[in-house]
Structures are given as structure tokens and as C-alpha cells.
């Protein structure tokens with residue numbers, strides 16, 4: 250049923266029109282409708298280059314949840330290996346069924362999207378599967394999937410159009426590569442995969458696909474070399490039932506020449522992820538630039554038959570040419586090339602310039618003030634389309650909810666964009682909140698910053714004797730301010746879940762002394778935070794002595 254239109258409130262069809270039905274748009278729309286406003290939300294993304302479509306719910310439903318499911322699939326593979334030590338008599342080499350996984354995930358995404366539509370209806374938000382474009386300051390041109398167009402007026406307009414994967418301008422990339430939007434539309438397992446890019450998304454997917462038993466290579470572009478101090482051997486958090494054969498500490502493995510994550514992530518934690526991948530067996534093409542991607546033979550159309558160069562197929566491979574740091578070209582064949590090289594704001598073709606909404610020239614994202622207001626008074630932006638703000642689902646929901654309250658009830662609460670928790674869903678999960686070590690040092694000076702750190706060994710890892718030196722925590726403190734905690738970084742199983750409580754504690758001004766007097770929960774990994782005694786300075790001093 251079409252949403253009602255017409256001048257029900259002066260010159261406007263709606264009190265608020267939201268363009269974009271991701272986490273931010275849905276939150277602001279639902280909250281506003283709950284505050285008795287007449288709200289319309291539009292959501293439609295043009296299909297990806299390879300034709301993949303998305304359901305209502307934006308990245309949160311269509312990407313974040315898929316990442317979580319894929320991570321779980323990969324972790325279960327690891328658990329299968331461990332299970333023998335726990336007495337399960339499994340046959341070796343249990344195969345993984347890609348199509349079963351894809352079917353289950355797609356079904357779940359559709360169900361979640363349907364639930365969202367029901368929820369919108371229940372709270373009284375009108376929804377149209379349609380593209381929105383500003384044509385006048387208060388007027389949006391609405392284009393539905395069947396091409397039907399109309400113009401609707403709203404008193405307030407919220408842009409929540411998010412971002413999507415960016416294609417590199419390199420020969421063969423658009424024709425032959427896939428992005429995270431397409432991964433689960435592949436009708437066959439990706440096979441041997443080249444992941445292009447050092448983004449969190451790239452590393453997650455590399456680790457996950459490897460965990461599913463696929464050969465994976467990560468292509469890392471050239472970057473400066475980084476040094477890393479060693480950490481003292483960890484004191485065991487739990488009495489060991491049996492002494493496992495010690496494996497090499499992860500930090501002492503031949504370190505990659507550069508951290509995998511650059512996007513404002515802590516450098517040492519990024520390097521630990523690199524090491525985790527390296528130790529796991531993920532290959533890396535270091536300091537190589539992508540030159541071109543081509544097919545090794547004519548590929549068959551998925552529908553079966555005619556040769557095409559644009560469809561992924563189970564037949565034929567992709568030949569990737571890279572330029573090495575030494576200036577040589579090298580070629581390697583892969584089944585799939587997965588692009589994770591960056592994301593681009595969905596602000597093009599939206600008519601922003603014609604109504605005067607200003608965007609950053611660098612990122613294309615929308616410039617907003619502390620009230621999420623754009624350069625046009627009645628037009629707001631929330632979520633990852635905003636320039637210069639962290640971008641997470643939780644933050645988009647929070648910001649959208651607060652925006653509606655500020656607009657429609659007397660609540661002036663601003664969204665706090667500090668201490669936003671973030672998680673990277675590699676098998677060895679990495680979660681953090683607050684400052685990186687680099688940012689803390691730059692802000693307060695190295696002498697004012699103390700970094701406590703420790704490896705830890707989850708108790709359940711002892712039976713299968715997993716690597717003792719892969720789980721790690723780091724707490725960054727501001728010495729002159731009673732060692733107030735500036736940043737918490739965790740690498741290990743369920744790091745994101747462990748982190749959540751620390752986020753609340755940091756909002757309350759958590760100090761190192763408060764961590765020390767907190768009773769640890771036995772048996773549990775997070776108790777490591779109650780017994781952090783070693784600082785990075787100590788480790789560095791030890792390393793220096795060791796080197797003398």
C-alpha cells in the first residue's frame with residue numbers, strides 16, 4: 250500500500266522524510282514516529298556492479314550480520330579441530346558446504362529485513378522501496394523500483410545513505426572482481442581468493458575464508474616499515490592442567506613489514522592481526538600494487554552457455570598482475586578477487602549540491618555540526634554518510650535516536666562521538682574503545698601515557714594447546730589524571746563482548762586503580778584486566794637489556 254501523501258500539515262506531506270534505511274535512518278525514523286511525527290523512509294540501493302541487491306536494513310543487516318555469520322562458520326571449523334581433545338570422535342577433514350552456509354545466511358538476512366518492515370509498520374513509519382533525490386530544499390524526488398516517480402515535501406529531511414565499496418580504477422577490476430556486497434551471491438565457493446586491501450573488512454574476510462578451508466592471499470600495498478617492542482612472556486592466568494608445547498609468541502614471528510590496518514587503528518594491534526594471519530597460513534603479497542585483472546580463459550555465463558567476461562563462474566580463473574617493490578611484474582591465478590580497498594559515501598546523484606548541502610571534497614561525505622545539521626538548516630545527516638565521525642552501527646542508532654529527540658521533544662542531548670567501541674571480526678577477534686597508543690602519545694605526550702599489557706590464555710584453549718601468545722590486552726592510561734583509562738584494546742575470542750562493559754566503565758571515568766581492585770571472574774578470560782602489572786616501558790627496557 251502506498252504511503253499517504255497530500256498536504257496534511259501545511260505545505261508538507263511529511264514532518265520528516267528519511268533517505269536511507271540503514272541503522273541510522275531506521276533509528277531516527279522510528280524514534281520520530283514514536284514522538285507522533287508523520288515520517289516516511291526511503292530505502293533503495295542500486296544493485297552492485299555484479300548485480301547483487303540489498304534488503305532493507307543497510308550495512309547492519311546486509312553486511313555486519315553476514316560478517317558475524319561467516320566468522321562463526323570459520324570459528325566452528327576451528328572448534329571442530331579442538332573438539333577431538335574434548336573427546337568428540339570426528340572424522341578428519343570434515344568438508345564445508347558453501348551453498349548451505351549461503352542459503353542459511355541469505356534466509357536470515359531476508360527474515361531480519363522482513364522483521365524491520367513489520368517493525369516500521371507497527372511504530373507508524375511509512376516505508377517505500379525507492380530512491381530519494383533532493384530537487385528543492387524541502388522536496389524529494391522519489392523513484393520506485395519500477396521507475397514510478399513522484400515528488401514529496403517534508404519539513405525536515407534526514408540523509409542516512411551510508412557508504413558502499415569502492416572500485417579501483419584499474420583494468421579488469423570492475424569486470425572481474427567482487428566486493429563484500431557480492432560475496433554471498435556467488436553460486437559456488439570463492440575457491441582460491443585474492444583479497445585486495447588492508448582494511449578491517451579485508452582482513453576479516455581473508456581470515457574467515459581461510460578458516461573455511463580456502464587458500465587466501467592478501468595483497469598489501471607498499472607502506473613504511475614499523476618497529477615493535479617485544480613483550481615479556483605472560484604469567485599464566487589459570488593454573489595449567491597440562492603444560493602445552495609452547496609455540497612461538499606471535500610477536501616474534503617474522504613480522505610483516507607493515508600493519509594491516511591503517512584506518513586509525515592501533516599500530517601494534519594491527520601488527521598482531523598481521524601476525525595472526527601469517528601464523529595461520531594466509532599468504533601475503535607485500536608491497537605489491539595491483540596492475541590488472543583478466544581471465545585466463547573465456548568464462549561461461551552463469552545461466553549456462555554464452556561466453557562473457559563479466560560474470561563470475563565456476564569455470565575459468567582470474568589472472569592477476571602485480572608490480573613488486575623491485576619493479577617487476579608478477580602474475581598469479583586465483584578463482585576470486587575480492588576488493589576491500591575502500592568505501593565511498595553514497596552522496597552522488599542525490600541532488601545535494603542543488604539544494605546547498607555541503608560535502609567534504611576529500612571524502613564526499615556530508616559536513617555536519619554537533620547537532621548533525623548540514624549546511625541547510627532543515628536537512629540533517631546521520632550515520633556513516635557524515636564526514637569526520639566514527640562509523641559503527643551502534644553509533645548510527647544512538648545518533649539517530651538522539652536527533653529525533655532533539656528535533657521533536659525538549660531534549661538537547663548531543664551524541665558523544667568519543668569512546669565508540671569497534672570490533673574487527675577476524676577469527677582472533679579484535680575490539681577496542683577509546684584512544685590508540687599513537688593517538689594517546691600524540692595528545693598527552695609519551696611521558697604522560699602508561700600502557701599496561703599482557704597476553705592471556707583462555708582456559709578452554711589449554712586442552713587443545715592452542716597458541717599461548719595470540720590473545721592479548723592493552724590498557725592505555727593517562728598518568729597525571731589518576732591513570733584514567735584512555736583506551737582498552739583486546740584481541741581474543743569474543744573480544745567485542747568482553748569490551749562492552751569497559752565502554753560503560755570508561756564513560757564513568759574508569760581508572761587503572763579501579764581495574765586493580767576489581768575482583769576477577771574465575772574462570773574467565775576477562776579477569777586478565779584485574780591483574781595487569783607489566784607496562785610497555787618495562788617490556789621495552791627488558792628488550793633493550795636483552796639486546797645488550
Ligand SMILES: Cc1cc2nc3c(=O)[nH]c(=O)nc-3n(C[C@H](O)[C@H](O)[C@H](O)COP(=O)(O)OP(=O)(O)OC[C@H]3O[C@@H](n4cnc5c(N)ncnc54)[C@H](O)[C@@H]3O)c2cc1C
Nearest residue numbers: 269271272273293294307308381410411632633640641642
Ligand atoms: C565491512 C564493514 C564492517 C563493519 N563492521 C562494523 C562492526 O563490526 N561494528 C559496527 O558497529 N559497525 C560496523 N560497520 C559500520 C556499520 O555497518 C555502519 O556504520 C552502519 O551500518 C552505518 O549505518 P548507516 O545507516 O549510516 O548506513 P548504511 O547502513 O550504509 O545504510 C544506508 C542505506 O541507505 C540506502 N540508500 C543509499 N542511497 C540511497 C538513496 N539515494 N535513496 C534511498 N536509499 C538510499 C541504502 O540502501 C542503505 O540501506 C561496518 C561496516 C562495513 C562496511
